[in-house]
Amino acid sequence: MKFGAELLPDKNLNKLDKFAYKLENNGFSQIWVADHFNNRNTYCVLTSIAKATDKVKIGPGVTNPYITHPAETASAIQTINEISNERALFGIGAGDKFTLNKIGLGWERPLGRIEEAIEIIKSLLAGKKVDFNGDFFELNNAKLDFGANNSKIPIYLGGQGPNMLKLAGEIADGVLINASNPEDIRFGIKQIEKSNSDTEIAAHTSFSIGEDGEKAKEKAGNVVAFIVASVPESILERHNISKERAKKIAKEIKKGDYQKATSLVNKRMIEAFSVSGNVNGCIRQIDELKNAGADNVVLGSPIGYKKTRGIELIGKKIIPNYQ
Numbered sequence: 001m002k003f004g005a006e007l008l009p010d011k012n013l014n015k016l017d018k019f020a021y022k023l024e025n026n027g028f029s030q031i032w033v034a035d036h037f038n039n040r041n042t043y044c045v046l047t048s049i050a051k052a053t054d055k056v057k058i059g060p061g062v063t064n065p066y067i068t069h070p071a072e073t074a075s076a077i078q079t080i081n082e083i084s085n086e087r088a089l090f091g092i093g094a095g096d097k098f099t100l101n102k103i104g105l106g107w108e109r110p111l112g113r114i115e116e117a118i119e120i121i122k123s124l125l126a127g128k129k130v131d132f133n134g135d136f137f138e139l140n141n142a143k144l145d146f147g148a149n150n151s152k153i154p155i156y157l158g159g160q161g162p163n164m165l166k167l168a169g170e171i172a173d174g175v176l177i178n179a180s181n182p183e184d185i186r187f188g189i190k191q192i193e194k195s196n197s198d199t200e201i202a203a204h205t206s207f208s209i210g211e212d213g214e215k216a217k218e219k220a221g222n223v224v225a226f227i228v229a230s231v232p233e234s235i236l237e238r239h240n241i242s243k244e245r246a247k248k249i250a251k252e253i254k255k256g257d258y259q260k261a262t263s264l265v266n267k268r269m270i271e272a273f274s275v276s277g278n279v280n281g282c283i284r285q286i287d288e289l290k291n292a293g294a295d296n297v298v299l300g301s302p303i304g305y306k307k308t309r310g311i312e313l314i315g316k317k318i319i320p321n322y323q
Helices: 013-024 042-052 070-083 097-102 110-125 162-171 182-193 213-230 233-238 243-255 258-263 267-273 279-292 307-322
Strands: 002-007 030-033 057-060 090-092 130-133 138-142 155-159 174-178 200-209 275-277 296-304
Touching: 002 013, 002 200, 002 307, 013 030, 013 042, 013 307, 030 042, 030 296, 042 057, 042 070, 057 070, 070 110, 090 110, 110 130, 110 155, 110 162, 155 162, 155 200, 162 174, 162 182, 174 182, 182 200, 182 233, 182 279, 200 213, 200 279, 200 307, 213 243, 213 258, 213 267, 213 275, 213 296, 233 243, 243 258, 275 279, 279 296, 279 307, 296 307
Parallel strands: 002 030, 002 296, 030 057, 057 090, 090 155, 155 174, 174 200, 200 275, 200 296
Antiparallel strands: 130 138
């Protein structure tokens, strides 16, 4: 099993470089950098991380086809591949609805938009001249003037809904299933298998570890609030979570009262939408994800109630169990 980590670029570059270096030296094989307009630019951060590391694979996790045109995205990830000596990964998804709404962007027809974007990006990365006239994007004899070689940048599609997961099985090398619970992994694999695919299954989790398991779970609540507010109602039903409570959390997030939103997160939500607790508890939950069919676990925010210590615990106590 592989282990990746998501870095939220909410710190200065020196700190992010140190985190990346520590992740690499604690056995992580992938670093994904989140892409939101309100944080540092993903590709600038990836450039810095490329210089601070030697072996770990790096990429946006995940970008979206609403803010940036896929031609510009293809250029950016090809540049990262060049800077990192061919260590680039590429993650794309529908984007965060709350964040997109803040800058006046809707969230219309994500499935079709992503399908077109991936087709364009694949063609440009392969060095092809692209003529494309789709519902969302148009290219006329467009081509990247650099970077086409024999290296292939793996494309991962992030999602959790049945149609997006089925699409991932059809057109992506891997799928980042936004799931910390084995039930959601099993559901996701069923959708992907409909495409007769050997797509890599990565469980993209909210992860929090610490010697004090209760503190680690409490820290996870900050992230779980956003997850609960944005998941489809079918997923809330799967985990027997109150839709009314989820709506209250979404309302507080929209108002910007994140502390109030987190206070509404309960134990059932933590169990459904995070891998969190002490070392033994986290190992048990990772085992469940592996047994459900995950090939890869991406450890997302907050990592731990103390991030540096969390990385050390994962490197010394978690990853060695799977090598």
